[in-house]
Amino acid sequence: MRGMALRLEGGRIAHVEQRREDLRAPFPENLPARLEGRLFTKFARRSKYILACLDDGNVLVLHLGMAGRMVLLPPEACYTAAAHDHLVLTMADGTRAVFTDPRRFGMVLLLPESGWQQHKAFKDLGPEPLEDDFDGRALAAALKGRKASIKDALMNQKIVAGLGNIYVSEALFVAGISPRRKAYTVTGARAARLAQAIRDVLAKAIAAGGSSLRDYRDASGELGYFQHHFAVYGREGEACPACLCEIHKTGGIRKIVQAGRSTYYCPQHQR
């Protein structure tokens, strides 16, 4: 994504094809007309949203949902829109940027650069784990008084921004904390470990280009990023990587459901 952003920065949008009316929500009114002729000035990220700043003072906001992708096609590539290609931006140099999302869980917004933070998608978001001020102290403060499980608390975007179901399981594993533990009991050194684990897991995920569903395949039939392997997620019954030889004692990685979502953890390693 970062490489893609660098290639688009400074580029001018020549033409926009919007191929349906909505995803989870309707596309912004007159989106193509409002994008055509605009320059991408810079790209940023907040939580799971991509922010593409334009030269007219607006920001194009993209959320890829779970199966969504942005695909960059060089000018010489021949292109025929596929079923789930919803937005096709043709740049002035002929490069195409295609927003494709088979499950239509994605989101596209067009907001003023001066006030995008006020939009409901952003106004209650908690801290960015990769910012300098995110540490064990800040995390413990956010968890104070929370009677829900630490798993549920980390899924709450008001407490920490940008974690989803997969990375919550992974971060709790790295920190050695049980997903069933009450959120308010995560304090002190334990909170510090968790904050660091969240940072590590997120940084690695971003470096790897994110994850995707195991069933996702791209246009050429290649498997998606799900080959990026997880320590516990999706590994019910397998040996815990932290207590390798103990599977006969522990039963390996366990799967439970919390707030309607699967959680994977090792009851031996995570307390």
Add this chain to the structure above:
DNA sequence: CTCCTGTCCTGCCGGC
């Protein structure tokens, strides 16, 4: 207010 459940959408997978 907090917590938790159901909904949206599609494609894959397992079971019959």
Add this chain to the structure above:
DNA sequence: TGCCGGCAGGACAGGA
């Protein structure tokens, strides 16, 4: 072999 129910993800609404 083919069909179909169940499941997965993130955001959000609404109920307890």
